[in-house]
Amino acid sequence: MRSLSFAACAIALSASAAHAAGHGACAEGKTLEDGVLTIATGNPAYYPWVLNDAPESKEGFEAAVAYAIAEKMGFAEDQVTWVRTSFDEAIQPGAKNFDFNMQQYSITEEREQMVDFSLPYYTSAMAVLTTQSVVDKGIAPTAESMKGLIWGADANTTAVPMLNEMIAPESDPLLYGDNTDVTAAMQANQIDAALFDLPTALYLAAVVVEGGVVFGQIPADRAENPDQFGLLMEDGSALKECVDAAITELTDSGELAAIEAQWLQEATGVPVIE
Amino acid sequence: MRQRSIRIAAGSTLAVLLAIILLVPLAPGWAAVKRSFFNAEVFAQTFPGLLNAFLLDVMIFAWCAPAIALLGLAIALCRDVRAPALFPLRLFGAVYTDVFRGLPVILVIYLIGFGIPGLGLPRPWNSPYIWGTVALVLTYSAYVAEVLRSGIESIHASQRNAAICLGLSERDTMRFVILPQAIRNVVPANMNLFIALQKDVALLSFIGPVEIFRQAGVYKSLFANFTPYVGAALIFLAITIPATRYADYLMNRQRQRRT
Numbered sequence: 001m002r003s004l005s006f007a008a009c010a011i012a013l014s015a016s017a018a019h020a021a022g023h024g025a026c027a028e029g030k031t032l033e034d035g036v037l038t039i040a041t042g043n044p045a046y047y048p049w050v051l052n053d054a055p056e057s058k059e060g061f062e063a064a065v066a067y068a069i070a071e072k073m074g075f076a077e078d079q080v081t082w083v084r085t086s087f088d089e090a091i092q093p094g095a096k097n098f099d100f101n102m103q104q105y106s107i108t109e110e111r112e113q114m115v116d117f118s119l120p121y122y123t124s125a126m127a128v129l130t131t132q133s134v135v136d137k138g139i140a141p142t143a144e145s146m147k148g149l150i151w152g153a154d155a156n157t158t159a160v161p162m163l164n165e166m167i168a169p170e171s172d173p174l175l176y177g178d179n180t181d182v183t184a185a186m187q188a189n190q191i192d193a194a195l196f197d198l199p200t201a202l203y204l205a206a207v208v209v210e211g212g213v214v215f216g217q218i219p220a221d222r223a224e225n226p227d228q229f230g231l232l233m234e235d236g237s238a239l240k241e242c243v244d245a246a247i248t249e250l251t252d253s254g255e256l257a258a259i260e261a262q263w264l265q266e267a268t269g270v271p272v273i274e
Numbered sequence: 275m276r277q278r279s280i281r282i283a284a285g286s287t288l289a290v291l292l293a294i295i296l297l298v299p300l301a302p303g304w305a306a307v308k309r310s311f312f313n314a315e316v317f318a319q320t321f322p323g324l325l326n327a328f329l330l331d332v333m334i335f336a337w338c339a340p341a342i343a344l345l346g347l348a349i350a351l352c353r354d355v356r357a358p359a360l361f362p363l364r365l366f367g368a369v370y371t372d373v374f375r376g377l378p379v380i381l382v383i384y385l386i387g388f389g390i391p392g393l394g395l396p397r398p399w400n401s402p403y404i405w406g407t408v409a410l411v412l413t414y415s416a417y418v419a420e421v422l423r424s425g426i427e428s429i430h431a432s433q434r435n436a437a438i439c440l441g442l443s444e445r446d447t448m449r450f451v452i453l454p455q456a457i458r459n460v461v462p463a464n465m466n467l468f469i470a471l472q473k474d475v476a477l478l479s480f481i482g483p484v485e486i487f488r489q490a491g492v493y494k495s496l497f498a499n500f501t502p503y504v505g506a507a508l509i510f511l512a513i514t515i516p517a518t519r520y521a522d523y524l525m526n527r528q529r530q531r532r533t
Contacts, residue, residue: 087495088494088500091310091494091498091499091500092310092500093303093306093307093309093310093311094303094306094307108496110496110497110498110499111496111497111498113497113498114309114310114497114498114499115498152482155484155488155491155492155495156491156492156495157495158495158496160492160495160496161496172484173484174402174482174483174484175479175482175484175488175491175492176480176481176482177480177491181388181480181481184388184392185388185402185481185482187392188388188391188392188400189391189394189395189397189400190391190400190401190402190481190482191482
């Protein structure tokens with residue numbers, strides 16, 4: 001039995017190696033280390049993008065997408081290594097310690113002047129995270145009704161300009177360094193509501209914030225600048241064309257949509273903000 | 275002789291400056307560093323917003339400074355009480371300064387800024403502005419108290435004895451004899467603390483208020499560029515350098531008076 005499974009493994013390995021050889025030409029010599037694809041994620045990497053802060057397990061949307069892209073680029077699973085970076089490390093000038101960086105980076109024109117982004121691998125709706133006690137006070141899912149709330153957001157995200165454009169709160173929003181601090185402020189009743197990308201908001205409402213509710217969403221096609229996530233690379237990265245080719249292939253074949261369906265829950269039930 | 279040393283000083287300063295100006299751009303990464311730290315376009319777009327956000331820093335400083343001075347004085351007096359019955363006050367003063375000087379400011383801000391409002395205070399009493407201010411005041415008054423105490427202890431015991439001989443009460447001795455001299459002695463040291471406070475006000479951004487440091491962080495994130503931090507640094511320097519010079523001037527004047 002054991003030898004049989006060994007044989008199966010060997011066949012699988014040689015198959016994936018053969019598969020890899022077919023695609024590998026593009027990325028050859030363009031990675032930090034020959035034959036190894038170094039991917040960066042956040043520290044910690046958050047659910048549902050990466051489960052249990054363990055991207056190696058391939059569990060979670062971004063972890064799964066990363067391995068799918070790696071495969072299309074001709075890297076087998078064991079040729080992928082992970083490193084961790086903060087946002088600031090990813091955009092600092094000088095040599096990078098990753099081939100591409102994947103942690104829900106929104107593609108924007110301004111950022112594109114400093115770093116390279118791949119084609120988008122996910123387009124996110126934005127969503128309003130709040131608590132049941134705020135909802136009970138009687139707010140409606142309209143920008144008008146939510147203007148009077150005290151708003152919070154993660155300062156490092158594109159939620160900040162989005163908040164000012166779409167909701168235009170009456171009092172200045174409070175901004176925090178990370179998700180944890182935003183939810184701490186919500187728990188302390190210092191803010192009423194916060195704007196996140198939808199998958200993050202669903203997770204925080206379900207698991208982190210006591211009495212948390214995802215009250216409304218702004219679908220990507222409604223926003224002026226929809227929130228599209230791309231892989232971040234060094235400006236002028238030679239790898240960009242290979243990554244883009246891999247993402248195009250995944251998108252066209254429907255594999256990307258399948259991964260999305262597997263790891264990101266549908267947000268039916270969340271009303272659309274008018 | 276004096277002219278010659280001035281010439282040499284000017285020459286060596288110029289040489290160092292030239293070396294920096296000529297050599298730094300030769301570094302291979304200079305173009306990239308310049309683009310992400312000294313980007314004129316980003317600077318122009320973000321500087322007005324940073325200036326605006328700096329107003330909040332000034333406001334926080336303005337209401338913290340008097341509170342710190344008062345609480346610092348109270349703690350220093352606690353540590354100086356001599357009546358045996360009031361020993362608990364003395365003990366409180368010692369424990370207070372030990373604890374708040376021993377903790378990083380940011381930790382106190384987090385604990386008080388999120389912790390106390392988390393107890394369920396109603397609005398507006400759970401505002402991060404209030405509790406952030408409390409955290410800064412608690413921490414800095416511990417430092418100011420120690421500085422004031424050193425000032426009080428620097429006044430020779432004969433002053434106290436003389437005041438008692440004149441028939442002043444212990445309270446009046448402190449108020450009219452010791453404190454006026456003590457406070458004057460430690461003005462420069464306190465100036466340094468207030469310069470440090472000007473910068474630490476930015477730590478309040480960790481619990482929500484969008485002051486200059488946070489605003490610079492937002493711009494950094496939107497532009498993927500560190501230039502806004504440089505802009506913020508310039509604004510801080512524009513305030514702290516004159517303040518530092520003024521503290522130096524006070525210190526010099528005091529030294530000259532003593533000699």
